Amino acid sequence: MTQRLTIAELLQADPNDIGCEQGFALISEYVDLEVAGGDAAARFPGLALHLATCPACRIDHDAILDAARTEQPTT
Amino acid sequence: MTESLLQEPMLTGGLDDHWLATRPPNALDSASLAWLEELRADGARRDRRVRELHAHLVRVALREVSRRRGMLGGASGPELEDIAHQAAADAVVSIMEHLDDYRGASKFTTWAYRFVINEVSTKTRRHLWSARRVEFDDYDWERLPDRLTRAPDAQVAQSAQLAALRRAVDNELSPRQRYVFVAVALNEAPIDVVALQLGSTRGAIYKTLFDARAKLRVSLAEAGYPITDAERGS
Numbered sequence: 001m002t003q004r005l006t007i008a009e010l011l012q013a014d015p016n017d018i019g020c021e022q023g024f025a026l027i028s029e030y031v032d033l034e035v036a037g038g039d040a041a042a043r044f045p046g047l048a049l050h051l052a053t054c055p056a057c058r059i060d061h062d063a064i065l066d067a068a069r070t071e072q073p074t075t
Numbered sequence: 076m077t078e079s080l081l082q083e084p085m086l087t088g089g090l091d092d093h094w095l096a097t098r099p100p101n102a103l104d105s106a107s108l109a110w111l112e113e114l115r116a117d118g119a120r121r122d123r124r125v126r127e128l129h130a131h132l133v134r135v136a137l138r139e140v141s142r143r144r145g146m147l148g149g150a151s152g153p154e155l156e157d158i159a160h161q162a163a164a165d166a167v168v169s170i171m172e173h174l175d176d177y178r179g180a181s182k183f184t185t186w187a188y189r190f191v192i193n194e195v196s197t198k199t200r201r202h203l204w205s206a207r208r209v210e211f212d213d214y215d216w217e218r219l220p221d222r223l224t225r226a227p228d229a230q231v232a233q234s235a236q237l238a239a240l241r242r243a244v245d246n247e248l249s250p251r252q253r254y255v256f257v258a259v260a261l262n263e264a265p266i267d268v269v270a271l272q273l274g275s276t277r278g279a280i281y282k283t284l285f286d287a288r289a290k291l292r293v294s295l296a297e298a299g300y301p302i303t304d305a306e307r308g309s
Contacts, residue, residue: 004222004223004224005222005223005224006223006224007223007233007236007237007240007302008302008303010222010223010260010288011260011288011291011292011295011302012288013285013286013288013289013292017285019278019281019282019285020276020277020278020281021278024189024193024278027189028180028181028182028185028186028188028189029180029181031181031185031188032181032182032185035185054266054281055265055266056196056265056266056267056277056281057277059143059196060189060192060193060196063139063142063188063192063195064185064188064189064192066138066139067135067138067139067184067185067188067192068182068184068185068188071131071134071135071184071188
């Protein structure tokens with residue numbers, strides 16, 4: 001579970017990080033773009049930065065992406 | 076119910092604001108339009124769609140809870156199923172309450188997934204917290220060098236930098252910033268569990284952690300141990 005970090009990663013605080021709240025607001029657009037093969041990180045760089053820094057939001061993102069890629073409504 | 080991330084304090088990042096301000100008018104795909112129209116309909120038509128949405132989100136939640144089984148420690152199969160079913164039911168309620176917020180910027184189903192995954196996260200952290208009420212305020216600083224990468228010949232320099240970091244943690248952070256930094260950054264506690272422990276939200280704890288890290292970087296630079304070249308002159 002523990003992985004080695006640089007001290008810069010331990011103290012990651014980039015002002016372009018949009019945080020959990022705004023990230024949550026944009027996450028479904030980000031995921032749709034990823035599923036469509038687009039460059040989501042280029043369109044939403046602040047969210048990409050946040051997902052690289054916030055493990056909780058990254059886990060949620062991965063779950064939403066997995067659902068969007070695999071789930072099909074029954075009708 | 077959804078503990079809405081929409082109500083949490085924001086960081087100041089703004090690189091995505093341009094996209095938010097300039098994105099094109101929403102053009103709903105036909106499937107999303109059908110979801111929206113039928114969930115807004117009356118009677119049996121609406122009820123059928125609600126049931127369909129619920130069944131769909133139950134599948135998503137069951138798979139996600141199963142994936143988080145490792146995090147949930149000793150949770151039994153029925154407990155995991157219960158978490159998933161509760162998450163799906165609460166997500167449906169939240170989605171119906173927020174239906175007017177859906178603008179078609181994404182597919183309806185992707186928009187709905189964030190509600191159910193948010194519910195799974197909320198319920199998972201409650202389960203974690205109820206099963207493992209531990210404090211995270213102590214840290215063995217001797218362990219930190221082993222967590223960090225370093226150049227083979229940089230041990231002495233890093234030791235001095237980490238000593239400065241420890242002094243900054245002790246002297247520069249507020250008690251709440253110190254607790255959150257020690258818990259999340261050093262002890263690797265799940266941020267959602269710390270949020271529950273402090274009666275807060277993920278976004279607020281993340282903001283506290285962000286501010287603590289920024290303050291520590293400034294302190295290190297002032298002490299002569301900048302993290303980046305840009306901070307060397309700060």
